[in-house]
Amino acid sequence: MRIAVVSIGSFDTQYSDYHIMRDIIVGLLERGLKVNLIQKQYLDAPQYPQQFEKYLGNQLYVENIHFEKKAKANLKARYLADLAYYRQACRLMKQNRPDKIFLQSNNTAFYTVFYAKHILKCPLVYNEQDIFPENAYFTGILSKNNPVYRVAHILQKYAYKNATALSTISDDMKSTIVTRYEIPADKVQVIYNWGHEELQVHSETENTFLQKYPKKRGEFRVVYAGNLGKMQNVELVLEAAALMRDEPDISFYIVGGGVNEEQLKAFAKEKELSNVTFVRMQPPEEVADLYSAADVNVIPLQKGLIYAALPSKTADCLIAGKPIITCVDGESKFAELVEECGAQNVKNNSAKNLSTVIRSIKCGLYVGEIKRLASLFQKNSNVKEHCDLIATTQKSMNRAICL
Numbered sequence: 001m002r003i004a005v006v007s008i009g010s011f012d013t014q015y016s017d018y019h020i021m022r023d024i025i026v027g028l029l030e031r032g033l034k035v036n037l038i039q040k041q042y043l044d045a046p047q048y049p050q051q052f053e054k055y056l057g058n059q060l061y062v063e064n065i066h067f068e069k070k071a072k073a074n075l076k077a078r079y080l081a082d083l084a085y086y087r088q089a090c091r092l093m094k095q096n097r098p099d100k101i102f103l104q105s106n107n108t109a110f111y112t113v114f115y116a117k118h119i120l121k122c123p124l125v126y127n128e129q130d131i132f133p134e135n136a137y138f139t140g141i142l143s144k145n146n147p148v149y150r151v152a153h154i155l156q157k158y159a160y161k162n163a164t165a166l167s168t169i170s171d172d173m174k175s176t177i178v179t180r181y182e183i184p185a186d187k188v189q190v191i192y193n194w195g196h197e198e199l200q201v202h203s204e205t206e207n208t209f210l211q212k213y214p215k216k217r218g219e220f221r222v223v224y225a226g227n228l229g230k231m232q233n234v235e236l237v238l239e240a241a242a243l244m245r246d247e248p249d250i251s252f253y254i255v256g257g258g259v260n261e262e263q264l265k266a267f268a269k270e271k272e273l274s275n276v277t278f279v280r281m282q283p284p285e286e287v288a289d290l291y292s293a294a295d296v297n298v299i300p301l302q303k304g305l306i307y308a309a310l311p312s313k314t315a316d317c318l319i320a321g322k323p324i325i326t327c328v329d330g331e332s333k334f335a336e337l338v339e340e341c342g343a344q345n346v347k348n349n350s351a352k353n354l355s356t357v358i359r360s361i362k363c364g365l366y367v368g369e370i371k372r373l374a375s376l377f378q379k380n381s382n383v384k385e386h387c388d389l390i391a392t393t394q395k396s397m398n399r400a401i402c403l
Helices: 018-030 075-095 109-120 134-138 147-162 171-181 208-212 234-243 261-270 284-292 313-320 333-340 351-362 370-377 379-392
Strands: 002-006 034-041 060-066 100-104 124-128 165-168 188-190 220-225 250-255 276-279 296-300 324-327
Touching: 002 018, 002 075, 018 034, 018 379, 034 075, 060 075, 075 109, 100 109, 109 124, 109 147, 124 147, 124 379, 147 171, 165 171, 165 379, 171 188, 171 333, 208 284, 220 234, 220 284, 234 250, 234 261, 234 296, 234 351, 250 351, 261 276, 284 313, 296 313, 296 351, 313 324, 313 370, 324 333, 324 351, 333 370
Parallel strands: 002 034, 002 100, 034 060, 100 124, 124 165, 165 188, 220 250, 220 296, 250 276, 296 324
Antiparallel strands: none
16 A cells, blocks of 8 residues: 655754654554655755665655745745645656545645545545644634635635545644534544654753753743744743742743744843743754753643644653643643643633742642653554554545535
8 A cells, every 4th residue: 555645844854743744654664555755855965764764765755846945924925835835746646646645734735635536536634733724813813804814714624624534633623623614523533743752851960951051059940942933922931930030049941933032032121031041942852851951841822722733842841751831721621631630721821820830830739640641642652543544544434525
C-alpha cells in the first residue's frame, strides 16, 4: 500500500509539527507501507531526519517542491503561495497515484480534498491542528460578517465534509468541528499531539538553559516559552508579573519571539518590571531543558482560542514534569481535564488569579498529577492511533455531502 503524506512545511527547517509528521511517517514505514512524502523545499539541498535514512529510496520517496516563504504580514501572498504549492502537490499525486492520502492541517485544504475525491478518487485522512478561520474569529481578528471569514468557513466546511476521515488534537476542537461545521461526531477522532520525547532532560547542573541563565539562591522561576503573538495572551503573564514585582524571589522568563514581542517589551519597560527577563527563541534540541528549568510553566491562550487550537508546548511542558498553569476558558473540556488531574487552570484571564496560583504552587500546593495528564500525550500510543486511522480508512467510509 502506498500512502501519500502531504506536509504543510519542510524537514529542511524545524517547525512546530516537525516531530509529529516525522513520527507518523516512521510509524507508517515500520508497518511496511510505502510512503510518498510531498513537502516544501526551502534550502538548495533538502535535508531529512536521521530516522528516514534507512528508508529513503526503498520505502520512502520524497517529492520536494521549491517554495519561497512570504512575509508573515502579507496574508494574501502567503495564501496564494500555499494554494500554488498544494496544486503542484496534487499534480504529482496524479502522476504517481497513491492508495491513500494523509493531509496535514492547512488553510487551503479544500483544494486537496476536492482533488482527492473527484480526480484521484482516493481516500483522504485530514489532520486538523489549528482551525482557521475560527482562530482568527476567537482572537477578534475577523468577525463572522467579514467576507474573509465567511469564505474561509465555507471552504473549510467543504474540506471537513468531503475528507474521508478526520482527526484533531483536542475534544474542544472536535466540538468546534461538530457544532460550527455540522460534521458528524463519529467522523472526528481525537488524537493528542506528543512532545519531543527523544530529547534528554539534563540534571540541574548540566541543564543548558540554566547554564545560560543561572538561578539565584531561593529563586522561583515562572516560564512562558513559545510564540509571542496575538493568540497566546502573554500579556496576562506580564500583568501577573506587575502584581508580583515586590516579591523578589519570584522571577518571570518570557522565551520566544513574534509579532507582539516589541509591544510586550514596551509594556514591561513602562511598568518597570525588573522581575521579567526576555530571552530569544531557544534551539529546538534544547526544549526539554528549557521547560525543566522552570519551577512552573504557564500556558496562556486568548479567550475562546482553546476551541480552535491546543498549544504544542503542552506536551513538552508535561514531559518536563514541572507544574503547569493553563489559562483557558473554564468551561472548556481541556480546562476540566486539567483540573481533574489536580493541575491549575486560571479562568477569565485574571492576572490576580494567576498570581495567586503562582504563589500557591511556590508554597508546594496544587502540583497536580502531571503523569496522569501526560499519559494522554504519549508518542507511541498516539502514533499508533494515527497509523491505525490511515490504514483502516476506506473510500466507503466517506459520507461526504457536497455543498
